[in-house]
Amino acid sequence: MCSHYEAPAPQRVADTFGVEPYEQGRLNLWPGYIGPFIRSAEHVDLEAESPAPNEVLAGSFGLVPSWSKDTKIARKTYNCRSETASAKPSFRTAWRQARHCIIPAAAIYEPDWRTGKSIPTRIVRSDGELMGIAGLWEEWHEPGTDRILHSFTMLTINADDHPFMRNYHKPEDEKRMVVILPKGLYGDWLKASTSDSMEFMRQYPADRMVVAM
Structure with a gap:
């Protein structure tokens, strides 16, 4: 499970995902912080010379479902x-409506307990490229106001047998990992139907992940 990650510099996100540059505040993100996520563009400018199929939005790290009374739930739904x-209940609407997104990350952090105490460990792709993490997005309307908050969550899968990720989290806990998408599947994931969603829930190869300072 990932509760801390690094958002990339905006220009790297723009170059990698073919979206417009944007303003990013914090680069070290925790649940409830605002970070970028990529989704299929809802309003494509058909008159543009090269209409962009995707767009980048700012959202809360931690899904805030439409029925939530406030945003505190993001601390539990990242x-x-x-x-x-x-x-x-927190995720089923976004899943059933195939609100797929990609969370760009320069690095993720996981706790290494092999010494008997938790050591935050920075994990990156071995080729230096950005991680594109499969996620779900939501839209929340603040009660009594016109304010709209977008939010997102990272999808995870079991990693008990993963040669790299099984080393993280407490020994007695189930090992989990976020779903890191191969670059060639970015567009397919964003356009995938609900019935096809589980086809993308695969472990990222262990030899393509390394610990970095």
Whole structure:
């Protein structure tokens, strides 16, 4: 499970995902902080010379479902178990409506307990490229106001047998990992139907992940 990650510099996101540059505040993100996510563009300018199929939005790290009374729930909904996403109240609407997104990350942090105490460990792609993490997005309307908050969650899968990610979290806990998408599947994930969503829930190869300072 990932509760801390690094958002990339905006220009890197723009170059990698073919979206417009944007303003980013904090680069070290925790649940409830605002970060970028990529989704299929809702309003494509057909008159543009090269209409962009995707767009980048700012959203809360931690899904805030439409029925929530406030945004505090984001502290608990930053990760979503893909196996139960269709049934859990916080995630089922986004899953059933295929509100797919990609969370760009320069690095993720996971706790290494192999010494007997938790050591935050910075994990990156071995090729130096950005991680594109599969996620779900939501739109929340603040009660009594016109304010709209976008939010997102990272999808996770079991990693008990993953040669790299099984080393993280407490020994007695189930090992989980976020779903890091191969670059060639970015567009397919954003356009995928609900019935095809689980096809993307795969472990990222261990030899393509490294610990970095």
